[in-house]
Amino acid sequence: MQGFAIHAFDPPGDSVALRAEIRAFLAEHQPKGSAASRANCWQVADPEFSRALGKAGWLGFTWPTQYGGHGRHLLERYIVVEELLAAGAPVAAHWIGDRQTGPLILRYGTEEQRERYLPAMARGESFACIGLSEPGAGSDLASVRTSARRTREGWRINGQKVWTSGAHHAHTMLALVRTQEGSERNAGLSQLLVDLDTPGITIRPIIDLAGVHHFNEVFFDDVLVPEGALVGAEGNGWAQVTAELAIERSGPERYLSSHALLVALIDHLGPNADPAARALVGRATADLWTLRQMSMSVTAKLAHGEDPVVEAAIVKDLGNAYEQELPRAVQDAIALDLLDGSELSNVLHLLLLTSPSFSLRGGTKEILRGIAARGLGLR
Secondary structure, rough: OOOOOOOOOOOOHHHHHHHHHHHHHHHHOOOOOOHHHHHHHHHHOOOHHHHHHHHHHHOOOOOOOOHHHOOOHHHHHHHHHHHHHOOOOOOOOHHHHHHHHHHHHHHHHOOHHHHHHHHHHHOOOEEEEEEEEOEEEEEOOOHHHOEEEEOOOOOOEEEEEEEOOOOOOOOOOEEEEEOOOOOOOOOOOEEEEEOOOOOOEEEEEEEEEOEEEEEEEEEEEEEEEEHHHHHHOOOOOHHHHHHHHHHHHHOOHHHHOOOHHHHHHHHHHHHHOOHHHHHHHHHHHHHHHHHHHHHHHHHHHHHOOOOHHHHHHHHHHHHHHHHHHHHHHHHHOOOOOOOOOOOHHHHHHHHHHHHHHHOOOOOOOOHHHHHHHHHHOOO
């Protein structure tokens, strides 16, 4: 039976100086905005800000310098990302490429793919999205039906992806597709790099309850991509995407999506808050700190080359619960008119509408708890 293993978070170099450096960058470059604009900021896109990050050397932080990266340690990157999210910086444009697609190309891609895609991602000039969920195959990725058939010209793709974050501003999709005809479940799946300006691709917006566009549905109508679009070995897509999701599920975004609300709450209460409000702030801060230690431990395990699938699932599940409970707890504890125009009411209003979706992205709680149960020997 495997429990939640704790690994020491011990980045090299001067962590204090690194935090001061990224904070100085943010003070100069971060767009000024309301508390609501800083909430859930890893789904708020600002391509100009992403290009500024790339120019300053904050993207591709751990990648080899030969591909436009900066050769820094994974734990140093965690510090940079944590500072960006705590400040509510609009990082969505580059987020997927920097967090997932770039590292996956480094691990599984060809030399040609690395040279083509990574330098532009590191400069903040090329953005990526991931094509996973489909109608009828949400968190059950083994039910993916989008097909890619090898032809003399390359791969022909037909199908549909849905809930694709950032596809409307992305240049490339890393798509999970079924390359073996007649295969079922997690067999016969592969990953392809698809340039989104390829003929036959249609991207349609999905507007959420708050009126925000960050989701999309993407249609593939006999789309032709070259033979070299295949990432890794044909049929190895399931193993590759599983490793990719461990990165997605365990980062600081899993406990900082609602952080702007906690900051706005503290500012709103001031030094003379009543005991119940102080208790709420204390509980929220303690939970935040605990989740932070767990998330840093998972990243430390990744840095040691280990596979923290169970721990990553636990961090995401507990982090989502925290991010969804905080808006409800604030609403219950503070007498507030959600339409009064204050910073606190605006960010609370936004998160009450959007936080229920937080437990859908990257795997539902049922999927995550199943992963944890198997890892703990309970099923």
